């Protein structure tokens with residue numbers, strides 16, 4: 317087969333991949349980024365790049381016949397999802413038995429679809445989760461660097477108190493305070509000044525036009541506006557979209573060889589090629605990186621990988637739930653799609669919870685408070701290879717999500733008691749109040765210090781690195797992308813200093 321060679325390859329263009337590409341490029345290393353999804357820079361026939369959440373079309377979903385939104389129903393009615401034609405859309409929902417994982421597909425990975433919440437984890441918890449990482453260095457240097465590079469900003473609190481867009485958050489806050497709980501403002505990569513002008517009618521609406529999960533047409537500083545153009549701007553980094561890496565191996569002289577499939581936006585195969593490189597960085601996300609490594613180990617392509625690869629995977633304890641409020645407690649028809657407030661109950665010794673006060677931007681009054689709770693669920697999943705269909709499957713039983721529900725229930729029972737409210741049971745397709753069968757925050761699979769050394773060097777094979785959420789063993793206690801970004805900055809700095817010729 318025809319084979320190209322580049323010194324360094326980065327697989328995936330999410331947070332870990334984007335950071336790594338920029339720092340390699342700055343160091344003068346010719347680098348190729350291979351991204352399975354498309355480049356989101358061309359407007360469709362409606363003049364917009366992304367579709368809205370309320371009117372999803374083919375752009376919404378990664379090769380599905382029907383959208384698969386996190387809220388499956390309203391009043392148990394299947395009003396939310398739409399038939400769509402299969403396309404290289406921006407949001408994927410990967411099904412693994414008892415667990416579905418949401419992830420972003422495109423140049424920018426999860427940054428295209430996420431809520432932009434940029435949270436530095438609690439230091440003592442970070443130290444527990446990643447004891448081999450020097451916390452002084454992270455909190456003194458790499459978290460501030462990540463925040464700066466990502467363009468993190470905070471909401472103007474005077475505006476927050478009076479605007480219409482965050483009425484829903486103020487109502488939730490009042491209910492939390494009535495239960496004696498603490499709330500905290502959460503920084504975001506969405507430009508809050510743009511949002512303020514959206515409400516005034518001075519800027520095109522995105523967060524205020526129900527845009528989140530299927531992409532934002534304005535206002536959000538996703539990676540395709542921060543790290544990635546900077547990486548390309550070094551002159552050393554090339555990004556190839558709609559290029560999916562299928563398999564990895566390493567030749568005796570150390571050359572990594574990738575089998576890469578190119579597709580068009582409709583999924584038609586355009587050909588397969590081999591790409592060789594000397595340094596290989598895996599930034600395909602927790603699922604993507606783990607899948608590539610587990611398959612490579614089990615098929616004998618990378619036989620020296622450790623048995624720790626494919627372990628220590630978790631959901632960051634994600635649970636979603638809604639509360640039904642009294643008819644006089646309006647949460648508002650206009651709701652910012654970008655959350656700005658959380659209930660911080662992480663210090664609870666039994667049931668720590670950090671609950672993001674989430675929007676329900678349906679464009680109509682629903683008297684509902686929605687939350688994405690992050691809990692400390694100790695359960696972990698493992699990945700196994702199935703030779704019959706060459707697939708890598710996550711083993712996660714629905715019951716492993718129970719500790720997440722226990723924690724969320726303890727907190728929200730307390731809020732309901734203090735406010736005379738109850739749960740909504742009509743949002744998740746059946747009559748469950750708590751949705752713990754999906755996660756937005758897949759973490760682990762190639763855990764730092766276990767499957768890798770303390771800097772993300774994958775054990776067993778030379779010049780092979782994990783750079784993304786796969787490094788974090790299952791939990792960060794907060795929304796994870798700032799942690800992923802800062803860790804990637806820290807690791808690539810060390811790797812560039814030690815593993816590359818001067």
Ligand code: FAD
Nearest residue numbers: 328330331332352425426430431433561601604785796797
């Ligand atoms: P990703 O960002 O997942 O990037 C991996 C990339 O690799 C993808 O673009 C993928 O297409 C590509 N890829 C995968 N496999 C291959 C392959 N074989 N070949 C080529 N390319 C491949 N986090 C927060 O901190 N705050 C939030 O507010 C927040 N909200 C979220 C809302 C939603 C709806 C979702 C889905 C996630 C949210 N997250 C949030 C989580 C956050 O987006 C992820 O933790 C983060 O994107 C993970 O970064 P990563 O670098 O590990 O990988």
